[in-house]
Amino acid sequence: MQLASFAAAALIVLLTPGPTNTLLAAAGAAMGVRRAALLPVAEAAGYALAIAAFLAVTSRFSDVGFVMPALKAAAAVWLVVAAARLWRQPVRIDAAAHVTALRRVFVATILNPKAMLVGTVLIPELMRDRQALGLATFIALSGLAGAAWLTMGSLLPGTARPYAYKAAAIVLCAFSVAAASSTLRG
Numbered sequence: 001m002q003l004a005s006f007a008a009a010a011l012i013v014l015l016t017p018g019p020t021n022t023l024l025a026a027a028g029a030a031m032g033v034r035r036a037a038l039l040p041v042a043e044a045a046g047y048a049l050a051i052a053a054f055l056a057v058t059s060r061f062s063d064v065g066f067v068m069p070a071l072k073a074a075a076a077v078w079l080v081v082a083a084a085r086l087w088r089q090p091v092r093i094d095a096a097a098h099v100t101a102l103r104r105v106f107v108a109t110i111l112n113p114k115a116m117l118v119g120t121v122l123i124p125e126l127m128r129d130r131q132a133l134g135l136a137t138f139i140a141l142s143g144l145a146g147a148a149w150l151t152m153g154s155l156l157p158g159t160a161r162p163y164a165y166k167a168a169a170i171v172l173c174a175f176s177v178a179a180a181s182s183t184l185r186g
Contacts, residue, residue: 003137006126010138013114013122014145017171019082020046020109021149026168027101028153035098036154040146042102044139046109047118051135054119076180078111080173087169 015021020043027036061067082104109115118138127134 002126002130003133006122006134007137007141009122009126010118010141011145013117014138014142015148016114018112018114019171020105020112020114021145022168022171023082023101023105023108024146024149025153027105028150029156030153031098031101033147033150033154036101036150038098039101039105039150040143042106043109043146044142046106046112047115047142048135048139050110050112050115051119051123051138054116055123055131055135058120058124073180074111076176078107080176082108083169083173083176087166 024036024039024043027039030036057067085104123131123134123138
């Protein structure tokens, strides 16, 4: 039951709109599912790295009050930077666009507040004695959810696709404001 509860919670987290999902949907719209097919791998790698780091930070520095707010602030700043870059990104499907999209998804996922939630709350609470299994389960589910977000983006009408990155930039700014306000609240 512990694994089933964790998997359900993980799916809710992964299917909730957020910075990484916004980038995946925009890439699906701009490049199509086939051309953007490796992006869920970048997402999974980003989550693996970030969640493992948050699990380590949580076990070592849970008593140090400034650590989590500093991490939230870094995520807020990165989201603004990513939004500015995305706003200027032309919709194209060449090799450079793929590399840029892979890097953007990887870094956004590392700094995604969802990784912090999973690494500091979900796995330590729901998978306390089986953290490696919790991490592996989340990574596997992230690939499936990432493919779903790519597919949803690819289903946008053709007339909306040229604006996918600009729309995603606006959404990332909103997530940045939310992350910054969370940092200020404590």
